[in-house]
């Protein structure tokens with residue numbers, strides 16, 4: 001068979017997945033997703049707020065509906081970004097293995113790319129069914145100030161490491177700033193500043 005006659009399957013969509021607690025979502029999350037979308041030619045990035053983040057059980061996490069709505073507000077202006085409720089609506093502790101199984105079933109026409117910061121990537125072997133994760137998605141680890149980005153111990157073909165513009169922003173710091181009465185303007189999108197104020201989030205954090 002000549003080269004031109006080689007059978008080809010349908011071209012798969014390239015779907016980025018940005019999981020997070022987003023309490024609140026900030027520009028570090030948004031820049032990471034935007035950079036990876038450009039570098040990996042993603043068709044879409046779906047942000048997936050956690051239901052119950054079991055590794056954050058040492059602190060009170062804001063209600064899922066508030067975190068979901070802030071994520072919607074923050075991503076609404078970008079036609080490439082969307083938000084999924086799957087981890088919230090499933091109920092119970094959130095495991096990425098479930099996120100990826102559910103998204104695979106809903107997007108049979110897509111290859112999945114799971115985006116994660118250096119800190120989260122360093123913990124990945126502690127996640128539920130860690131071995132199976134890499135058969136469901138390609139993992140993309142991004143740089144984050146204060147954390148070492150490494151794929152040590154992870155499957156060679158399963159992970160890519162990417163440098164993104166350094167934004168020393170964390171949700172922890174945003175919550176502390178609000179609690180102290182300090183501004184979070186320009187750390188989070190304007191609509192998220194307004195939402196935090198309207199719902200009086202983090203005042204006693």
Ligand SMILES: Nc1ncnc2c1ncn2[C@@H]1O[C@H](COP(=O)(O)OP(=O)(O)OP(=O)(O)O)[C@@H](O)[C@H]1O
Nearest residue numbers: 019020021022028116117120144167169170171172
């Ligand atoms: N500034 C940042 N730069 C790059 N990646 C980030 C940044 N902030 C968060 N991430 C990544 O985004 C994902 C979701 O993070 P998460 O919602 O826990 O935010 P966080 O700022 O780490 O929150 P917290 O301070 O409450 O732990 C994780 O993979 C995390 O590593």
Ligand SMILES: O=C(O)c1ccc[n+]([C@@H]2O[C@H](COP(=O)([O-])O)[C@@H](O)[C@H]2O)c1
Nearest residue numbers: 019020021053055094095096097127128
């Ligand atoms: O699958 C797990 O066991 C697991 C443990 C901790 C974190 N995660 C996922 O990692 C992503 C970032 O989590 P977090 O807690 O840093 O916001 C989010 O999608 C979580 O569901 C997943």
